[in-house]
Amino acid sequence: MNDIVVRPDLLAAQQRAWRDVTSPGASWTGAERAAIAATALAALDDTDPLPPWVSVTTSGRELPGDEVLPSAVADATYRIARHASTLTQEWYDAQLELGIDPFAYVEMVAIISAVAAVDGFHRASGLLRPPLPATIDGDAHGHHPDVESATLNWVPVAVPADVKAAVVQGLTAAPDDCDNIWRLAAAQYIPADEMGEMRWSRGTLARSDMELIAARLSASRECFY
Amino acid sequence: MFRASISAGDTSPDQALLEEFVDAVVGEDPDRADEARGLLVDRLGPDWLVDASAVVANFEMMTRLADGTGARMIPQRLEAAASIIDEFNLAAFPSARL
Numbered sequence: 001m002n003d004i005v006v007r008p009d010l011l012a013a014q015q016r017a018w019r020d021v022t023s024p025g026a027s028w029t030g031a032e033r034a035a036i037a038a039t040a041l042a043a044l045d046d047t048d049p050l051p052p053w054v055s056v057t058t059s060g061r062e063l064p065g066d067e068v069l070p071s072a073v074a075d076a077t078y079r080i081a082r083h084a085s086t087l088t089q090e091w092y093d094a095q096l097e098l099g100i101d102p103f104a105y106v107e108m109v110a111i112i113s114a115v116a117a118v119d120g121f122h123r124a125s126g127l128l129r130p131p132l133p134a135t136i137d138g139d140a141h142g143h144h145p146d147v148e149s150a151t152l153n154w155v156p157v158a159v160p161a162d163v164k165a166a167v168v169q170g171l172t173a174a175p176d177d178c179d180n181i182w183r184l185a186a187a188q189y190i191p192a193d194e195m196g197e198m199r200w201s202r203g204t205l206a207r208s209d210m211e212l213i214a215a216r217l218s219a220s221r222e223c224f225y
Numbered sequence: 226m227f228r229a230s231i232s233a234g235d236t237s238p239d240q241a242l243l244e245e246f247v248d249a250v251v252g253e254d255p256d257r258a259d260e261a262r263g264l265l266v267d268r269l270g271p272d273w274l275v276d277a278s279a280v281v282a283n284f285e286m287m288t289r290l291a292d293g294t295g296a297r298m299i300p301q302r303l304e305a306a307a308s309i310i311d312e313f314n315l316a317a318f319p320s321a322r323l
Binding site: 003004005006007010080081084085086087088089092106109110112113114116117118119120121123124125126151152153154155165166167170171181184185187188189202203204205209210212213214216217218219220221222223224225 | 239240243244246247248250251258259262266269270271272273274275276277278279280281282283284285286287288289290291292293294295296297298299313315316318319320321322
């Protein structure tokens with residue numbers, strides 16, 4: 001596979017994502033975000049994955065974020081990375097009761113989603129996944145948008161709620177990370193402003209081919225949405 | 226993620242190749258994955274491997290986003306997709322938020 005060349009726009013989006021998930025955010029420090037990212041990678045790499053109802057921190061396994069993350073965060077990260085389709089509203093409510101702030105939860109989901117993207121590309125292509133870059137130390141900046149409850153998501157979303165599709169508004173409580181995700185989506189799939197163009201293509205896959213891959217992958221992950 | 230925007234008669238002749246590629250690379254058998262990648266490159270070229278892998282990556286990302294944030298489809302979309310949901314028994318997915 002030596003003749004595989006990754007498009008520069010895709011490579012740039014992945015490199016930016018890797019830098020973002022190891023840099024300070026709104027709710028988490030740089031070290032905490034890097035630990036969430038490393039824990040998500042450990043979950044994705046786990047060759048003997050725990051069932052969804054088992055908390056990884058009670059399993060005796062070592063996790064890369066052990067020294068940095070509260071156990072509730074490490075457990076939630078493993079579960080979302082590895083068993084996202086098993087999550088329920090009750091499970092989400094339990095995470096809040098365990099002390100995870102809703103803004104921090106959304107930011108955590110965004111980090112895990114970005115990690116799943118970069119990991120997924122390398123797993124699919126057979127190319128070597130780059131390691132996470134060195135952590136950029138720094139405190140969380142603590143600035144959050146105005147949010148409200150949504151009908152279309154469990155999580156709070158930036159106001160006004162429910163005027164956009166659930167996946168579009170789902171991470172808006174963490175706007176910087178939301179931008180990171182949509183930068184990745186533009187390079188991996190379709191730029192947002194081309195989404196309505198059913199004949200859009202990069203010159204290889206037709207839109208219908210992309211949707212076929214999307215449907216097949218989503219079905220294998222048992223994602224109803 | 227449920228893709229209501231694709232229709233059955235709208236896929237390329239390489240549908241089976243792409244389906245096998247996705248199934249192989251999300252599966253647990255590295256030899257099957259290698260073979261599927263090799264077939265894709267041989268038949269369609271290395272750029273197809275990159276672009277198909279990028280779409281896989283996108284939906285590895287979007288499935289975590291959707292299920293991590295508890296995303297629901299709007300009622301009109303659920304209604305429009307009712308026959309497909311029934312045909313493939315999608316409501317049985319634990320992630321079905323109806």
